Amino acid sequence: MRHVLRSDLRQRLQEESRSLSAAQSHCHVHVLIPVYCLHLNIKPLLLLLGQDPVVSDMASQYILIFMPGVFFDYTFLVLARYLQTQNRVYPPLICAFIGNVFNAVSQYIAIYVLGFQYEASAACQAASLFVMCACIIAYIRVSGVYEDTWDGWTIEALYDIGGFVRLAVPGLMLVALEEVSFEIGTFVAGSISTLQLAAQGIVFQAAVLSYMVSLGMSIAVNIRVGQHIGAKQIEKAKHTYKVAVTMILTTSTILCILFSTCQSFVANLFTSDPVVRDATAELMTIYAPFPYVDGLSATASGVLKGSGRQFIGAVVNLIAYYAVAIPIGIPLSLLTKMEIRGFWVGLLIGLSFETVVFWIIIWRTNWEKEVLVAASRVAGTKAAKTSSAPLDAENASLLPRQNHIRRASRIYSTPYESDIEFDVSRPAKLPPLRPVLIRRCVTWLCLLMFMVAAIVLRAYQDVYLSFYWRELCLLQPLNASIGVNLTYCGGVAPH
Template identity: 25%
Template sequence: MDIDDELLLHKDLNEWTERKYIIWKAIPISLSYLLQNILPFISVFALGHLGQTELAVATLSIMCYHFTFVALIYGAATALDTLCSQAYTSGDVKMVGIFLQRATIIQLLGFIPIACIWWESEQILILMGQSPAISSKTCSYLRYLLIGAPAFLLFENLRRYLQAQGIMKASTYVLVICCIIDICLNYLLILYQPLSLGFIGAPIATSITNWLMFSFLVIYTKFINGYQAWGGWSRAAFYGWKQIFTLAIPGILMVCSELWTSEFISFLTGYLGELPLASQGILSVLVTLLYQSPFGLSVSASNRVGNLLGAGLVEKAKMTSKLTMQFAIILALFEAIILIVFKDYWGYIFISKDDVVKYTSNVIPLISIFEISDGLNVVGQGILRGQGRQNIGALINAPGYVVLGLPVSIFTAFILRYGLLGLWFGSTASSIIVCIILLIILWRTDWQQQLEECKKRMKEGKDKLESMISDVPDF
């Protein structure tokens, strides 16, 4: 039997089959998100050849883009991790398409105020202390990103729709192609003089790439695999929004409390001086790259647990959660060991200055501890998403990272004068505490209750669908 056929969820699935499935699905997801995280660096690299001002504008614009949009989309899309994965195996696959439509409509409406903020971002940035010149160019950059932002939203939701069906490779194929296209677009629109648009070529290239990503994924879904769960456009998409909000709002809190804290830590590094700032740039890239492996495992676990609960196989869902956490421990320890063993060499990948490399190597032992707890957190929260317990993730993450982590980071960095080491100490301490609480919650999970919640969730969705009038013709 092909491993994709295992998604049919036979009751005799054993631990060995589950291990194969989890890893088989996690690898393309990790590669997919790794490629997606590379895309912003392509624009930064290209703009770096134009000058320091353009590089500063790109850095600030991309930070605003991720802070006010990408993080929110990732958080809101966690609702689909739960609803689509559980719906796919609950007896009516067409509900997967309905949930996709509902979430997409809500997110597009939610994007309207974000678009207004971007359009008026020049005055906002000036009020925050940025120079008028940087603020003006950043505003222009964000306005051009408006062209492609809806496409990113659509791509991310469609990816979750496919992942719920066990189709993990589609977005990887698309991103391999689009990364190559994005490199060419950035070269043509920024560096190639006959066509160069200057710094504004970067957001235009990003917007074009976003629309290509979405278009290619639609083509894959329509003509290759994934269309089977799409029941056509339905008026039911305009009802039953409470289910989406119930999962999306805590999902946003769960994701954003961690991502925003991380961004704020990087922002605070600017007050420590040039050397810590350069080191933080290296460490941020390393942490981002290492994050992709446990995140791939997290997405695989989320959809697998959701599929198993939707099929009523509660013992298999419990087994999958246990096996996934075992993989998470092994992976986290491996990444930590790799960091420690090569701690004196990582910096040279990015820069040749010995003082920066040495400063970075002194912080890496602490980063390795952070990677262990963070890796377990990422995977554990994937299991929570599969169960539909984003509210638990929000209740752990928000106090852990914001209320505890940030004050400790500021105190140890600036009051005790430990600098960058102090900033990472706060992040590591909060990550460890979040990890301990999360593991206890997962260990004490009442799986029978989660099965009942899943049945209730799916029944509510189907009841709403049955009460609606006829569908609009297929897409």
């Protein structure tokens, strides 16, 4: 009976943790405001980085129309993780597939059938994210999966934001630092020539597609390792990432052969220009070994995230890309005849460094300690401590479905000798609500002020950029396929 109570308590604590984490994720929707501020004023930043004025203007208009999609994408990702932690991986996959089919069909109709311009592409992209978000919300509602893992919007979601942020921010940096470093290559290529920019764009798209294999493996490892650590199944956690490594090496071999032998074929999928095709084929030769190091790095990243060590991963990521890859890649691109190929060489060196360091960290991991840390995190305490109340049916019935925070701790003999035991104390008293509400309101007020400032800057963008157009004073036709001419002389800015 005691074993049954321990098992039920463990499961219900995990459900409460999922519910609270999901609520806190939605409370953090305000992190989108800085993203919106950047999107509203992306054109001055692109011009400052030396990008083509026409390309900068088109990118600014595209992002402006796409902006609603950012919220739908955020919501979909939060709900997808909410389902994946419950071993429901197919519903998010199906929802994403539906959204992608909608995107492909709507893009074709808007561009090729109705003859709309690139602005329609942005609208279709945002609409596809809305479809994905609507589908996953509909599934959660109809399936009733939320009934055991969602207690509704509770006041607890406003508390312990620090603990949530300490995991969320390093996790964000672990992904964002890598993505930004690859995006820097686009700016470098744009500053060299339009030919290099075209080749960079094609190879980058091919890299994104091949990275989906690594990303899927990373997500799977993240979830499974986290679950096994939470269940104190150390050997299963190790077996998970060993299987993942075997699978990623197999798929990486296939991708490496494809990119090594079929460069022209892959380039033909994106362009019919022979000059661009040749430049793309040369660059793809440099990219060919990337699936190996990228896959191993992504798998290791999943292990680190699954064991709650996002901060370590973020630090290694920062060093690998911004102290190794970019300092090597940019000089090779701008100061040698390698051009954009030099940047990818730098990325390859940095990514290889990151992969080696990640696996050294995993090899030296004390898994027993990680189990203890994970247990204390789920229980809501900083350390596993013994409370005064014994575990019985009366105390267990008080646990997680009540709308207040409780403290629970797990007592371990050794990680291999016995099952986890819980001792439950009386419900902890919440801190005063007023200071918490004040802090949250001040945060929202500051962010809204930034948003208003960004909107004002966007509205008067042509005014404070007029000096740039007067200095530039050129007449440059837009892409002939669009059939529009723009004049920048006389202080007339593009619209």
